[in-house]
Amino acid sequence: MERFPIGIILLLLASVVIYLGLAQRALDRMRLSDRGALVIIAAIIIGSFINIPIPFIPFNTSVNVGGALVPVGLAIYLLSMAGTEKEWGRALAGTVATAVTVYVIGSLLNSGATVEPAGRYAVLDAIYLYPLVGGVVAYILGRSRRAAFISATLGVLLVDIFHYIWLLRNGAPGNYTVAIGGGGAFDTIVLAGIVAILLSELIGESFERLSGGPGVEGRSPELVQNLKGPELNTSGEGDGDKNRGEGTVASSNDWRKVDRDKNEKQE
């Protein structure tokens, strides 16, 4: 990119720094430590340059490591760490809802050979539509940031799969290129995941501040445990948590307060 004036170079640098910074802060909230989040970012960047071709299936299909394998792997890891089956179900329901919504808006509603530049009713670009729908759906279903990330990330993947089926049914030429996650660090899969976390973080934090924190009464202990900040008891995890889950609203609120104060001190 020779010849770019200093303004553009600074702009590019600033955008990359901000983008990666935001990504790190967002991934930070996904059951990862600071260091873990950095490792994931590094894996996404390095992985952007690695395309793995998938043989024996129709079309010129490949999967990008940074743009698809790492974020999807993280989403699956988060799913596997989910506290309850309900949490699982919600994340998957969010995924399907996101994919269907984006597919209907992006591929069915906004299509047509002479509609330019992007569909008759195109108002929001797909790169924002995925996280918006994913984030909102995940928040309504489970008020969960992780579910938002999972919905947005796997939602994009699911739309890719819909598209693959479309290609099969419409007789696309054999050399059609399907590059899942081919955009690497800038792929919609990564972008959607990060924006979804930030969005639900923003909505979530605001609502929780306003409503005095998430309700824990009557929730299963696994869910409650996942809501908590760093837990520092060494006596077997299960017992302590169960007691807490069965506590009254008042007592659990106290617990949360202690937890929050602790966090403030820590930070």
Next chain:
Amino acid sequence: MKNKSKIIILSGIIAVLIGISLLYYRAENPHLRPAFTAAGLFDKENPDHLAGQYTTIVDEQGNVISMMARKVSSGDEIYTSEGRHYRIDRVEGDRAVAKFLEMDSQIVAYNEFYANQSVSVLKDLAEKNPGTFAVYHSHTDESYVPSDGTEAIPFKGGIYQVGKSMVDRLQGKGFHVNYDQTPHDPHDNNAYTRSRRTAVNLMKTNPAAMFDVHRDGVPDPNYYRATIDGKNVARLRLVVGQENPRMSANMDFAKKMMAAANNIHPKIVKEIFVGKGDYNQDLMPTALLIEAGTHTNTREEAALGVSLFSEAIPAVLGVSPAAPAPAAPVAKRPAGTTTGAWKALGWIVGLTIIGGLGFLLISSGSLDNVKKRLGGFGREFYSFLGPRRLAARKPGEPEIKTDHSKEADEVNNPVANKTLRERKEELTKD
């Protein structure tokens, strides 16, 4: 009490969703229902020349400014080649009335700037700095009815020949052009998600500029048709995406391109449309979407159009305002025309700071806590800057200190502390 607040929150969310969908379908949409019928959705034979399939944009005096092959909504913006800046004020069925805002000082300045450049200087500069360009198509089925017989040929539309004529012209001038012919069918909005992958791939070749070549879908061929040197040419529309956070940098490039191209071949670029989308322009400040004529123009007209347009590309990228330009007009630029890149930089940094502070306020709940958090910012990096705390610790002191002294005191033995540290690592910031 809990249930009540739950209901309030839920109804709030529902209200927001209803609001969003209303916004989405505002602009009193008489053609909403056909879009939802399954038959209409997949009907490739659907006659696109029906009234209502495109919108005519007029100014307040009733003069036609532009035509769009999509619904427009108030707030959409158009910059004409002379620099007239319009914003859609109201939409009445197939007609939209645009309000004239101002003469865009930047376009006027660029028009003047390029008019004073001698072509030989531009050529010289371009030859000294041979760069790489990238060309691709997001909508690869786009075709031209008079030449191709149809408006859409799946996977191999006539648009490829149009793109090729642009590539040929640039290559003929000695530039290296990466032309990615990956198809991204079907013709829909999600095509941009698919072409994003192609665009990122092209960026790895470090292009000076990247062009996504399309054709428009307004039925009237004369809207784009012009005669240049006795030949019929389809003129172009440049599209800049509004939802790109660095939009002003791309806008700057589009304005320069329009001015430079129109200087060589007057009116070859009709206008710049500011569309509701990103069009993958966030990837590069010099990424641009070109509409080469419309589907009722001939393919040859469109091919000639982009070919003439591409003559100006090296000039724009060779003579950036930062380079020691031979002519004075740079200094003559009217006040207030900050370069787009700086403007975009200001926006991004400003938004980040405001957003970050806002978020900090929400997540910490009070100004005091914000102060505390900002004060403790450096501590975040301890784990990366080596075991400072461990090194500074006096021998014999417990490994985990004050922060969790209560818990630490209760279980003050090495095994428990180790477990604690592992637990903390695992759950930090969770």
